[in-house]
Amino acid sequence: MKAFEYATAFSTASARDLLADDGAYIAGGNDLLGRLKEYLDSPPRLVNIKAIPGLDSIQHGDDFCTIGSLVTVARLETDPRIRSLFPGLQQAAAEIASPQIRNVATVGGNLAQHSRCWYYRQRDIQCLKKNGDLCYARNSDNRYHSLFSGNDCISPVVSSLGTTFAALDATAVVLSQGRELRWSMAEFYADAWKMHLAHNSLKPGDLILRVEIPLSRPRSAYLQASDKHVFDWALVSCAAAADFVDGKLTSPRVALGSISPVPHQMDKANQFLEGKPLDSDTVAHAADLLLAGAKPLEHNAYKVPMAHALICRTLLKLKG
Amino acid sequence: MRAILVKAEPAPSFVVKEQDGLDPDSPQVWEGSANASTPRTRENGNVDQAFGQCAAVIEGFYTTPVQIHNPMETHGNTVSWTGEGITAWSSTQGISSVRDGLAGALKMDQSKVRVITDFMGGGFGAKFGAGVEGVLAARLSKEAGAPVRLMLTRFDQALAVGNRPSSFQKIKMGALADGTLHAFEMENYGTAGIGAGGDAGGGGGGANIPAPYLYKVDNARVTQRSVAVNAGSARAFRAPGNPPASFGMESAMDDLAVKLGMDPLDFRLKNDPSPIRRKELRLGADKIGWKQKYRPPGTCPGIVKTGLGCAGAAWPAGGGSPFTQGEAQINPDGSIELRLGVQDIGTGTKTVIAVVAAEILGLTPEQITVRVGDTQYPAGPGSGGSTTCASVSPTVNDVCNQALDQLQKLSGMADARGQNWFDACKKLGISPLTVHGRWQKGLSSSHACGVQFAEVAVDTETGLVTVQKVVAVHDCGLIIDQLTLASQINGGVIMGMGYALYEERVMDDLSGVMLNPNFETYKLPGIADVPDIEVVLVNMPERGVIGIGEPSTVPTAGAIANAVANAIGVRVPSLPITPAKVLAALGKVPPSIKS
Numbered sequence: 001m002k003a004f005e006y007a008t009a010f011s012t013a014s015a016r017d018l019l020a021d022d023g024a025y026i027a028g029g030n031d032l033l034g035r036l037k038e039y040l041d042s043p044p045r046l047v048n049i050k051a052i053p054g055l056d057s058i059q060h061g062d063d064f065c066t067i068g069s070l071v072t073v074a075r076l077e078t079d080p081r082i083r084s085l086f087p088g089l090q091q092a093a094a095e096i097a098s099p100q101i102r103n104v105a106t107v108g109g110n111l112a113q114h115s116r117c118w119y120y121r122q123r124d125i126q127c128l129k130k131n132g133d134l135c136y137a138r139n140s141d142n143r144y145h146s147l148f149s150g151n152d153c154i155s156p157v158v159s160s161l162g163t164t165f166a167a168l169d170a171t172a173v174v175l176s177q178g179r180e181l182r183w184s185m186a187e188f189y190a191d192a193w194k195m196h197l198a199h200n201s202l203k204p205g206d207l208i209l210r211v212e213i214p215l216s217r218p219r220s221a222y223l224q225a226s227d228k229h230v231f232d233w234a235l236v237s238c239a240a241a242a243d244f245v246d247g248k249l250t251s252p253r254v255a256l257g258s259i260s261p262v263p264h265q266m267d268k269a270n271q272f273l274e275g276k277p278l279d280s281d282t283v284a285h286a287a288d289l290l291l292a293g294a295k296p297l298e299h300n301a302y303k304v305p306m307a308h309a310l311i312c313r314t315l316l317k318l319k320g
Numbered sequence: 321m322r323a324i325l326v327k328a329e330p331a332p333s334f335v336v337k338e339q340d341g342l343d344p345d346s347p348q349v350w351e352g353s354a355n356a357s358t359p360r361t362r363e364n365g366n367v368d369q370a371f372g373q374c375a376a377v378i379e380g381f382y383t384t385p386v387q388i389h390n391p392m393e394t395h396g397n398t399v400s401w402t403g404e405g406i407t408a409w410s411s412t413q414g415i416s417s418v419r420d421g422l423a424g425a426l427k428m429d430q431s432k433v434r435v436i437t438d439f440m441g442g443g444f445g446a447k448f449g450a451g452v453e454g455v456l457a458a459r460l461s462k463e464a465g466a467p468v469r470l471m472l473t474r475f476d477q478a479l480a481v482g483n484r485p486s487s488f489q490k491i492k493m494g495a496l497a498d499g500t501l502h503a504f505e506m507e508n509y510g511t512a513g514i515g516a517g518g519d520a521g522g523g524g525g526g527a528n529i530p531a532p533y534l535y536k537v538d539n540a541r542v543t544q545r546s547v548a549v550n551a552g553s554a555r556a557f558r559a560p561g562n563p564p565a566s567f568g569m570e571s572a573m574d575d576l577a578v579k580l581g582m583d584p585l586d587f588r589l590k591n592d593p594s595p596i597r598r599k600e601l602r603l604g605a606d607k608i609g610w611k612q613k614y615r616p617p618g619t620c621p622g623i624v625k626t627g628l629g630c631a632g633a634a635w636p637a638g639g640g641s642p643f644t645q646g647e648a649q650i651n652p653d654g655s656i657e658l659r660l661g662v663q664d665i666g667t668g669t670k671t672v673i674a675v676v677a678a679e680i681l682g683l684t685p686e687q688i689t690v691r692v693g694d695t696q697y698p699a700g701p702g703s704g705g706s707t708t709c710a711s712v713s714p715t716v717n718d719v720c721n722q723a724l725d726q727l728q729k730l731s732g733m734a735d736a737r738g739q740n741w742f743d744a745c746k747k748l749g750i751s752p753l754t755v756h757g758r759w760q761k762g763l764s765s766s767h768a769c770g771v772q773f774a775e776v777a778v779d780t781e782t783g784l785v786t787v788q789k790v791v792a793v794h795d796c797g798l799i800i801d802q803l804t805l806a807s808q809i810n811g812g813v814i815m816g817m818g819y820a821l822y823e824e825r826v827m828d829d830l831s832g833v834m835l836n837p838n839f840e841t842y843k844l845p846g847i848a849d850v851p852d853i854e855v856v857l858v859n860m861p862e863r864g865v866i867g868i869g870e871p872s873t874v875p876t877a878g879a880i881a882n883a884v885a886n887a888i889g890v891r892v893p894s895l896p897i898t899p900a901k902v903l904a905a906l907g908k909v910p911p912s913i914k915s
C-alpha cells in the first residue's frame with residue numbers, strides 16, 4: 001500500500017475536517033485496508049473514527065433500538081438483548097466472516113463496505129466500476145453476481161447486516177454536510193442500483209452515525225447459503241421479519257442479499273404475505289414473487305433455486 | 321518491489337482455458353508450436369473388440385481443476401551475503417537443492433553457501449529449488465550489504481510458483497456380466513500452464529496421469545496430451561497425477577457398478593489386484609458401517625440426503641534415498657545430538673528421528689536432541705515423493721547402532737543402553753564421541769496403498785455438501801510414530817476434501833488474469849468444514865519403513881464424489897463439487913437469459 005497520514009478524530013465535526021477532500025474514514029479497517037493493499041484506493045489520509053464518543057453504544061427506546069455505527073459485529077452476535085429482540089440480526093452477525101473479523105468489524109463499515117466483485121478486487125483489472133469501460137463479470141465469470149441490477153454493473157450488495165436491516169425496516173442516520181439524513185436501506189444503496197461507480201449512496205464525507213430499528217417485528221430470521229460452512233461469503237442470503245399473531249403474519253418483510261446491488265425486496269411479496277399463515281404454499285408463492293423478473297446470467301442461474309429455498313426456509317423459521 | 325519499473329506489453333491475444341487451447345487456431349503460447357501436444361496412445365489387448373463383449377459399459381467426462389499448493393507460509397528466503405559467503409534461511413523442502421541452486425546461479429563454491437531451514441510452513445512439492453525469489457534476495461543482499469528478507473505475497477504465490485495440472489478425462493469402461501472389468505478407454509488432456517512443470521528435484525509436474533488407475537483391465541487404451549495455456553506453470557504437487565487419476569477412475573468404477581447393479585464395494589473387491597487394498601477395503605467398510613448404511617443411489621428420503629462412497633490410492637514412491645547420511649554426537653554428560661541434513665517440512669521428521677534413536681539406545685525420545693535443516697550437517701535428500709521417513713529411519717538406525725557399539729567399546733560396558741547410558745557416557749572423559757552413518761538397505765520399501773470411505777450429507781435445495789465422516793485406512797510398512805502418522809493422514813484428508821469441494825484456480829478468459837489469487841475466493845477447508853476423520857492403520861513391519869505423506873491425500877476426492885453421487889442419485893463429474901454444480905446436476909437450475 002502507499003504511505004498515508006493517519007489522524008484520529010474525537011468528534012464528528014473534527015472527523016469531517018480531518019477528512020478534507022480526499023481522506024477515508026477508517027473504522028475496523030477490514031475492508032479499507034484490503035483495498036489499500038491491493039492499490040484499489042490510495043487515500044493520502046486515514047481518519048480513525050473509533051474515538052468519537054457515543055457511536056459505539058446500543059440504546060433501547062420504547063419503539064426503537066438504536067445501534068451506533070461503531071458497534072462491532074461481534075457485539076450484535078453476543079448481546080443477549082439483541083438476540084431476543086432481533087434474532088435474525090444476531091444470526092446474520094454470527095455468519096459474517098470469522099470471529100477475528102467480527103471482533104473488529106463495525107456496523108458502519110459493514111454497511112459501507114465496497115464491492116467484493118472479483119474483477120473489482122483484482123488489481124490488474126480496470127472494470128466499469130473502476131472507471132474502465134467494460135463490465136467483465138457480465139461478459140465472463142459471473143458465478144457470484146447479481147440476478148437483478150439497475151445498471152451495467154452487476155456486483156451485488158454483500159452486507160449481511162444491510163440485508164437484515166432491510167427486513168427489519170431499519171433507518172440509517174447519516175451525517176451529511178452538517179445535516180442528519182434518514183435513509184431506509186433501499187435509499188442507503190439506491191445509488192448502487194442506479195450507477196455503476198457507486199457502492200452505496202454515501203457521498204464523500206458522509207458519516208454513518210447509527211441505525212434505528214423499529215421494535216414492531218418481534219420475529220426475525222436470517223439464513224445464507226455459501227460454498228463452505230463458515231468463513232465464506234453468502235452466495236445468497238435471506239432475512240425476514242414480521243410479527244406473528246394468531247398464526248398470521250403482520251408487517252412481514254423479506255430481503256435478499258448477494259443477488260442485487262441493493263438488498264432485494266419486492267413490495268408485492270410483502271403485501272401478499274400480510275395476514276397469511278406460515279405454510280409451505282404461502283412461502284413458496286412469496287418466493288416466486290420475490291424472484292419474478294430475475295435475470296440469470298451464464299454462471300449464476302443456480303442462485304434462483306437457491307434463493308427460492310432460502311426464502312421458504314427463512315420465512316418458516318419465523319414460526320419459531 | 322513497487323519501486324521496480326517493469327516495461328511489458330500485454331499480449332494481444334492469449335488462451336487460458338484448456339478447452340480453448342485444444343483448438344489448433346488458438347493463440348500460441350509458445351511461438352511456432354501448437355498449444356496441444358501430439359496425443360500419445362498406449363494400448364493393451366484389443367479394446368474395440370472387448371467393449372463388444374461387455375455386459376455393461378459407461379461413458380463419463382470427469383474433470384479436475386488446477387489446484388494451487390497454497391502452503392500457509394509462502395515461498396521465500398532471508399539471505400545474508402557477506403565476505404564469508406552466503407547464508408540463506410529458506411522456506412524449502414530441499415536445503416541441499418537450494419544450496420546447489422544458489423551456488424550455481426551466483427557462481428559461488430557450494431562450500432560457501434549455507435542453507436538453514438529450522439521450521440517451514442508447508443511446501444507440498446512446490447518448494448525445492450532456490451527459485452527466482454531466492455537468487456534475487458541473494459543479489460539484493462550483496463548490493464545492500466545487509467540481510468534481505470523476501471517472501472512472496474499470497475498473490476505472487478498463486479500466480480508464479482506452481483500448481484497441480486488440471487485433467488479432463490473422457491472415460492469409457494465396460495465389465496463382463498460377472499463384474500470383471502474388461503475394457504477401458506481414456507482420452508485425457510490437462511494443462512501444466514506455460515511450462516511442463518518440474519522444479520529442480522520436484523519431479524513430475526506434467527499433465528499426464530496414471531491410467532487405468534489401480535484396477536486390472538485386460539484391454540485398455542489410453543491417450544493423453546497436455547495443453548499449454550497462458551497461466552502459471554505446474555510443479556510437483558503432493559502425489560503428482562494421483563488424486564485426479566483416483567477421482568476419474570473411481571468415479572467411473574461407481575458409475576459402472578451402478579449400471580451393473582453391483583454394490584460398488586464388491587465391484588472393487590473383485591477387480592482390485594492388490595491384496596493389501598482389498599484388506600483395507602474390508603476394514604474400512606466395517607468401520608463406516610457399509611453393510612448397514614449403503615443404499616442404492618438417490619434412495620435416501622428427505623431434502624438432505626446422505627450417501628456413502630469409497631476410493632483407493634497407490635503410491636509407487638515412499639522408499640528411502642540411499643544417499644542419506646547422518647551423525648550422532650554423544651557427550652560425556654549423556655546428552656546426545658543427532659544431526660541430519662534433511663528438513664522437517666512440518667511432517668514430524670524430527671520426532672521420527674528421536675523415536676528411532678531412542679528405541680535403539682534405550683532412551684526416551686525427549687532425551688534425543690535432533691538437529692536437521694542445515695547444510696552443515698551430513699547430507700540428506702529433499703523431502704519429495706514421501707521419501708524422508710524411509711530415508712532417515714534406516715540412517716538413524718545405522719548411526720545409533722554404530723554409536724552404541726563404539727560407546728560400549730570405549731566404556732568397556734557390555735550394554736550401554738537404558739539405565740547404563742549415563743555411566744557409559746561418563747567414561748568418555750572429556751571428549752564427545754562423534755559417529756557417522758548412512759542409509760542401509762533392507763529396512764524400508766516403497767508402494768503404499770490406502771483406501772478411504774466418505775459419508776456425506778447433501779442439501780438438495782442449497783446444494784451444500786457436508787462431509788460427515790471419513791474413514792482413512794492406510795498402510796506404510798512399519799509404523800514408527802502413530803501421532804505424526806495420523807497427523808499426515810488427517811492433513812491428507814483435509815487437503816483432499818478441499819480438492820473435492822472447494823479448490824479451483826479460476827482463470828478469466830476475457831482478461832487473462834487469475835480471479836482468485838487469495839484465500840477469500842480460492843476456497844480452502846476451514847475447521848468447521850472438516851469431518852470426523854477416523855484413521856485406521858495397517859502396520860506391516862515386515863515391509864520396513866514407507867512414507868505416507870502423499871498417498872493419504874489421493875483417494876479423498878474420489879470417495880467424497882462417490883458419496884455425493886450415491887446420496888443424490890446423479891453424478892457431479894467435475895471437481896470442485898460446488899453447490900452450483902450440485903443444483904445443476906439435480907436439474908434445478910433454470911436457463912440463463914442472454915443479455
Ligand SMILES: Cc1cc2nc3c(=O)[nH]c(=O)nc-3n(C[C@H](O)[C@H](O)[C@H](O)COP(=O)(O)OP(=O)(O)OC[C@H]3O[C@@H](n4cnc5c(N)ncnc54)[C@H](O)[C@@H]3O)c2cc1C
Nearest residue numbers: 027028029030031032097105106108109110112159160208
Ligand atoms: C473473508 C471475509 C468474509 C466476509 N464475509 C462477510 C459476510 O458474509 N457478510 C458481511 O456482511 N461481511 C462480510 N465480510 C466483510 C466484513 O464484515 C466487512 O469488511 C466489515 O464489516 C467492515 O467493517 P469495518 O469496520 O472493518 O470497515 P472499514 O474497513 O473500517 O470500513 C469500510 C468502509 O466503510 C467506510 N466507513 C466505515 N465506517 C463508516 C462510517 N461510520 N460512516 C461512513 N463510512 C464508514 C470506510 O471509509 C470504508 O470505505 C467479510 C470479510 C472478509 C475478509
Ligand code: SF4
Nearest residue numbers: 117127135153154155
Ligand atoms: S460487476 Fe461491477 S465491479 Fe464487477 S466487473 Fe462488472 S462493473 Fe466491475
